[in-house]
Amino acid sequence: MHFKISDSDLSAGMPIIIFIHHYSQPNKSYNSILKNEIQSGNLNNEHYAIISDFQYTYGKEKFGSIPCYSIRFNPKESKEKIDENRLEIGLLSLSNTAKLQNRKYITPFWLRLK
Numbered sequence: 001m002h003f004k005i006s007d008s009d010l011s012a013g014m015p016i017i018i019f020i021h022h023y024s025q026p027n028k029s030y031n032s033i034l035k036n037e038i039q040s041g042n043l044n045n046e047h048y049a050i051i052s053d054f055q056y057t058y059g060k061e062k063f064g065s066i067p068c069y070s071i072r073f074n075p076k077e078s079k080e081k082i083d084e085n086r087l088e089i090g091l092l093s094l095s096n097t098a099k100l101q102n103r104k105y106i107t108p109f110w111l112r113l114k
Helices: 016-022 031-040 045-058 079-088 094-103
Strands: none
Touching (some): 016 045, 031 045, 079 094
8 A cells, every 4th residue: 555545545547556656767668568458458548648658757768769648747749749649549639638627527546646
């Protein structure tokens, strides 16, 4: 149990925390495998995007170019390129995601981290 996560806030998204910590430093990418898992329905596309964003930010391109899917870490990618990347894995555009989050219908798991 992680000290920043309350027992009452557990969700199916928590296992990606392992990947996030793994990619908080430069490590070999498994994106080709993870993208296949999105296609087979075993991995949520948003979870993959978060994992990839950590690789993009902290990997320092040591293991090649990694796609960016959000503006979470102030990336050097344009919003247009990020939207192209998002479309490729079936995510809404940044603007549509912001509109949806403003409606408060969906609470992403990372907002539960304290």
